[in-house]
Amino acid sequence: MDVMKQAGALKERLVDFALSPRFARELDKAFEQSHPGGLVENEVTASMVVDHFALQHRLASGDTVIDRFLRAHPGLSPQERSMLLGWKDVVEGFFEVQGKDRDAVILLNLVDELTYRARSNMGKAAFRTVEKGMFLICRLVPLGEDWLVSAHISLFPAEARAQLLPQAAEVALRNPKLVFRNPEKLATARRMLAEQREVFIELHGAEYIVVPGDQVIPRLNAFMQTLMDRAQPGDTTPPPSSTYPDEVLDADTVAIHFDPETGISLYLDFGLLQELFTNPSLINRRRYREILTSYLRGDDISPAAIRLLAEPDPDNASVVFQKLLKKKGFSWPEHGEALLRRHKARYFETPQLPTTVPVSAAMTEHLRTLDHQTPI
Incomplete structure (x- = not known):
């Protein structure tokens, strides 16, 4: 069987399995977590939730729907089993269309800044309205040397760039794992982390300090200001304001630890x-x-x-x-x-x-522009 037809048939079986009554309760919880109140506004959103549930969601038992599917279907071929296991490696992002190549589109992911050659089990028809310069929000899974579009595609015109860049930056900052698919990004983040840790230890004489909760924000702001002063001497721009929950600010003591692997962590009491x-x-x-x-x-x-x-x-x-x-x-x-x-x-x-996430120059400049437009 052609690999694309095989992938399409296998994905349909997996989704049917995920929608079976055995997972109904956990799928309902997944929808509730994704959309409190249970109201899903359209088919695209529902498709994304189901796709995430089928490929990535951790069940109460600790395994995934894919794991259960493999156990329930011992007769799958080695190729099918390998394909399913590969689908655990999902790429989520905001993709800029770089062009087309036969039945595929060439996509630049704004989040990890890697390029993907993506195909669809619907063939060329899936990309009929897609043009160079447009943007896609979608999910991709491995398909040999290419990638397969998983679930629905949200398509945006080139003019939507200004709206999508800050969204992509927010996703990148909230989900470092998505960014660090790019090994160069991970190497850059680790270098930045090592430099920041040196500054922290220089300021405090150790990799952690213990302070009253009401001193957490002033201490972290002072640290950020030092980093900014060293990166851009003479720049009078104040550091981004920090917010923390009351349980941190009201704690008798909080350890501010600069972990060499991840960055700043806070430990209450x-x-x-x-x-x-x-x-x-x-x-x-x-x-x-x-x-x-x-x-x-x-x-x-x-x-x-x-x-x-x-x-x-x-x-x-x-x-x-x-x-x-x-x-x-x-x-x-x-x-x-x-x-x-x-x-x-x-x-x-x-x-x-690392919790320090390097974003592209385009994202950085766009976010800086938005900050300057924000009224004080």
Whole structure:
């Protein structure tokens, strides 16, 4: 069978499987999360939600619809299984049409600045109204050396560039993983991160500081101002204003940590845990136990936070975790890393990415123009 026909038939089977009653409850939740209230305004939006659910959504069991489909269809050929597994690698973006090549369109992704040769299981007909300079918002999955359009396409005229650039920039800043498909972007981000970390340590004498919650914004603003002063001496433009939830600003203590892999992280009540790791007997108090447990089990708290607490005195750390876990033989030097891997598996399964995201010169200039137009 022709690879395009095979892909089309396989995708139809996968979507039917995703829409089957066995996934109804989780699909409803996916729609609710994507569109609170459950109101989906058009077929294109619904198609995007279903496509994401079928290819990427993590089910309550931890696997995906593709994983379930593969288990339910053991008779699939090796080529079909390989194609399905490849579809987990979805590219989302805002694409500028660079031209056409037979039954394909050549697309430049504004988010990762990579070029994709994209085809459709509908053939040339899918791109009949597409012209060079137009923009597409769509999803692509691998198809051999090419890419296959997955779900519907939203098509915009060339004149929509000014509206789409800031949207693409926002997506890039919120989802670094999409940008770092481009290895050059990732290398640039890591260089920027290393330079910023040097400035942070130069300012504070260490890779983290512990401050009252109401000092978080002033400290971070001062850090950003220093970065801007060094990058553009003499520029009087103030740094972007920072906003944080009240739980951060009202916290007794917050650690501001410049992680070498990701960048700035904030850890609430860190000072209290520093007391605990200095005086392990405090683990007998409920508040200390609860906060340490939240650090250990919290999916949004990096294992780096616990390492920072344990490394100054590994013996004390051993005692703390012996009491918390009720394991007399626990030793932080021997068992600490395994403990973190068990409770923080997500951080070890995939490389942690920088939170500093380099965007294109066009995006940067456009965003700067919008900032200057914003009334104060």
